[in-house]
Amino acid sequence: MRFNDTQMREAYRRMLRIRKFEEEGTRLFKAGKIPGAFHASIGQEAAIVGACMALRDDDMMTGTHRSHGHPIGKGAELQGLMAELMGRKTGICKGLGGSMHLADNSVGIVGESAIVGGGIPLATGCALSAKVRRTSQVALAFFGDGAVNQGTFHESINMAALWRLPVIYFCENNGYAITTSVERSHAQPSIAKRADAYGLPATVVDGQDVAAVYEATCRAVQRARRGDGPTLIEAKTYRFDEHNVGLFVPHPYRPAEEVAEYKKHRDPLALFKRVLANQGVRDDELRAIEEAVSAEVAQAIRFAEASPAPDPATMFECLYSHPIGHPAMMPSGSPAESQ
Amino acid sequence: MSAAVENPNARPQARMSYLEALVQAQIEELERDERVILMGEDIAVYGGGKLVERFDASRIWSMPISETSFTGVGIGAALTGLRPIVDLSIASFMYLASDQIINQAAKLRFMTGGQVEVPVVFRCCMYYGSSIAAQHSDRPYPLFMNVPGLKIITPTSPADIKGLLKSAVRDDDPVLIFEDTKLWPLKGDVPTDPDYLVPIGKADIKRPGNDATILAIAGAMRPALEAGTRLAEEGISVEIIDPRTLKPLDTHTLLESVAKTGRVVLVENAHRMANASAEIAALIVEEAFDCLKKPIVRLSAPDLHVPFSPALEERFYPTTDDIVAAVKQLL
Numbered sequence: 001m002r003f004n005d006t007q008m009r010e011a012y013r014r015m016l017r018i019r020k021f022e023e024e025g026t027r028l029f030k031a032g033k034i035p036g037a038f039h040a041s042i043g044q045e046a047a048i049v050g051a052c053m054a055l056r057d058d059d060m061m062t063g064t065h066r067s068h069g070h071p072i073g074k075g076a077e078l079q080g081l082m083a084e085l086m087g088r089k090t091g092i093c094k095g096l097g098g099s100m101h102l103a104d105n106s107v108g109i110v111g112e113s114a115i116v117g118g119g120i121p122l123a124t125g126c127a128l129s130a131k132v133r134r135t136s137q138v139a140l141a142f143f144g145d146g147a148v149n150q151g152t153f154h155e156s157i158n159m160a161a162l163w164r165l166p167v168i169y170f171c172e173n174n175g176y177a178i179t180t181s182v183e184r185s186h187a188q189p190s191i192a193k194r195a196d197a198y199g200l201p202a203t204v205v206d207g208q209d210v211a212a213v214y215e216a217t218c219r220a221v222q223r224a225r226r227g228d229g230p231t232l233i234e235a236k237t238y239r240f241d242e243h244n245v246g247l248f249v250p251h252p253y254r255p256a257e258e259v260a261e262y263k264k265h266r267d268p269l270a271l272f273k274r275v276l277a278n279q280g281v282r283d284d285e286l287r288a289i290e291e292a293v294s295a296e297v298a299q300a301i302r303f304a305e306a307s308p309a310p311d312p313a314t315m316f317e318c319l320y321s322h323p324i325g326h327p328a329m330m331p332s333g334s335p336a337e338s339q
Numbered sequence: 340m341s342a343a344v345e346n347p348n349a350r351p352q353a354r355m356s357y358l359e360a361l362v363q364a365q366i367e368e369l370e371r372d373e374r375v376i377l378m379g380e381d382i383a384v385y386g387g388g389k390l391v392e393r394f395d396a397s398r399i400w401s402m403p404i405s406e407t408s409f410t411g412v413g414i415g416a417a418l419t420g421l422r423p424i425v426d427l428s429i430a431s432f433m434y435l436a437s438d439q440i441i442n443q444a445a446k447l448r449f450m451t452g453g454q455v456e457v458p459v460v461f462r463c464c465m466y467y468g469s470s471i472a473a474q475h476s477d478r479p480y481p482l483f484m485n486v487p488g489l490k491i492i493t494p495t496s497p498a499d500i501k502g503l504l505k506s507a508v509r510d511d512d513p514v515l516i517f518e519d520t521k522l523w524p525l526k527g528d529v530p531t532d533p534d535y536l537v538p539i540g541k542a543d544i545k546r547p548g549n550d551a552t553i554l555a556i557a558g559a560m561r562p563a564l565e566a567g568t569r570l571a572e573e574g575i576s577v578e579i580i581d582p583r584t585l586k587p588l589d590t591h592t593l594l595e596s597v598a599k600t601g602r603v604v605l606v607e608n609a610h611r612m613a614n615a616s617a618e619i620a621a622l623i624v625e626e627a628f629d630c631l632k633k634p635i636v637r638l639s640a641p642d643l644h645v646p647f648s649p650a651l652e653e654r655f656y657p658t659t660d661d662i663v664a665a666v667k668q669l670l
Contacts, residue, residue, distance in 0.1 A: 110415065115442050121439060126415045151408070321511035324490070325588075
């Protein structure tokens with residue numbers, strides 16, 4: 001399964017959307033317009049987009065605290081995501097999730113878990129659900145290299161292999177769990193090898209090569225849809241920024257040369273741009289995509305900035321599907337009452 | 340959830356145990372709605388053999404010993420069109436599952452701004468009082484009462500477990516059922532109507548009275564009812580309230596009773612510190628202080644782990660004698 005001409009351009013568009021969204025987001029975060037913590041996906045765009053483009057719109061997905069790229073990769077609109085980052089009423093999660101939880105259910109995301117490894121069992125459950133409901137949907141769990149040391153990874157891949165669930169375990173291995181390298185935290189550093197112990201196939205793929213990621217994920221998706229069960233994909237990637245923007249790092253944990261080397265020679269956008277040129281995509285076409293994406297991001301920022309803060313009543317409305325004695329049970333002086 | 344109905348006397352009934360009612364409720368819900376599935380450890384052998392014989396493997400999932408993750412699997416299935424009943428076997432195992440219950444099930448609807456629903460039921464059995472020592476004997480519902488987004492029920496009669504379990508399955512929010520295994524053998528009349536529901540969030544007056552209010556939770560209901568009978572023989576009329584749902588609490592029924600009696604004994608088998616009675620006592624003091632004729636009395640297990648030796652565990656939980664004495668102390 002190789003990208004056709006349309007998919008190739010779409011892959012570039014989505015990678016670029018992530019890049020520009022994150023660049024602008026970083027700028028807004030530093031300017032104090034985005035509260036909380038900001039975990040950028042810059043450097044990891046090819047892994048995300050290659051995986052997402054192998055999925056159908058109705059396929060299900062879970063992600064991580066580094067959550068901005070996942071919905072964009074799956075095709076979500078940007079304005080609700082940017083409004084969420086700014087904590088606005090029009091945010092995709094109505095201002096209740098924020099940067100680590102940009103889940104857009106309209107593109108199949110059921111949750112972005114900031115508890116490391118927390119989304120892995122959920123995706124496994126989505127796959128079990130597809131099997132019980134006899135649909136042809138698959139589920140994909142994004143997680144990092146740190147998450148494979150959580151019990152949820154081991155427990156979940158065991159169950160998925162046991163029952164041949166239609167799920168893809170997609171590890172964005174960027175080499176570092178915050179500041180702890182794979183070498184310092186994994187007794188056996190190959191993440192793909194861990195699949196052997198549970199009887200499922202694994203692939204290692206260059207996570208900076210969007211076409212390679214797409215092809216590897218397509219094979220895993222086909223296998224899952226055939227009813228042959230799960231696959232573990234280890235995409236070797238790299239994060240260009242710190243764990244989160246502005247993180248104080250008192251002691252260097254990765255060599256400056258390593259970061260520079262990745263930025264210079266392993267930038268997934270630059271690499272794919274070269275591929276596109278070799279495939280005969282013209283410069284003016286690429287420029288048109290770049291301009292369109294810049295305009296989309298700018299529009300998303302305008303939309304977010306023009307949006308009001310959430311109404312405190314939203315908090316109470318979103319807690320339960322069937323509130324019982326709620327919010328009547330709110331203590332006096334709570335924010336909803338003081339409105 | 341469809342409109343709940345509750346009037347057991349007006350319907351055909353069958354006499355059965357609490358455990359039988361629990362199995363029947365699950366069978367009826369599995370038959371009624373194909374989205375309902377059952378997940379848990381060893382359920383192919385235990386957990387009601389009747390269920391395994393009736394339904395195919397896609398409805399009944401025997402899980403490996405991976406409480407954290409199979410809890411998450413149940414939540415993932417609930418997020419995508421199924422209505423799982425996750426049997427956590429022994430309530431003390433919930434500590435392993437608690438990250439998924441608290442950080443995912445309870446929070447996902449909220450954190451996604453209402454984009455997703457989590458219609459999952461967790462069965463948590465409290466097996467204390469039989470010398471299985473501290474790691475198997477906990478009654479952990481007070482911990483979960485402090486988690487927004489959950490609903491928590493503690494039915495005490497066969498009719499209530501059937502009606503409340505069915506309401507829980509039909510509810511679109513995560514519901515924890517704390518079954519007290521002291522109640523499993525208890526027999527009672529249970530409506531046979533497959534649509535018999537007991538609403539979540541509604542307390543029940545198990546015995547009406549005027550002199551004092553006894554609120555008893557889960558397994559504490561049995562000694563409370565015995566105490567009610569004994570006190571009646573001495574001419575003392577107590578009102579016995581079963582909250583049935585601990586989250587959200589039916590404050591109306593409770594406060595009405597307090598307004599009537601002015602004397603309150605709260606009984607439960609969880610540890611004393613920050614237990615359900617602590618919240619209920621605070622609520623009564625906040626809302627009905629003027630009605631109280633005497634200070635509230637709380638009876639519970641001490642702030643100690645459950646001991647193994649029967650000689651020690653025998654006196655660990657409030658007894659009928661303790662409840663009778665507490666009521667008399669208030670009069």
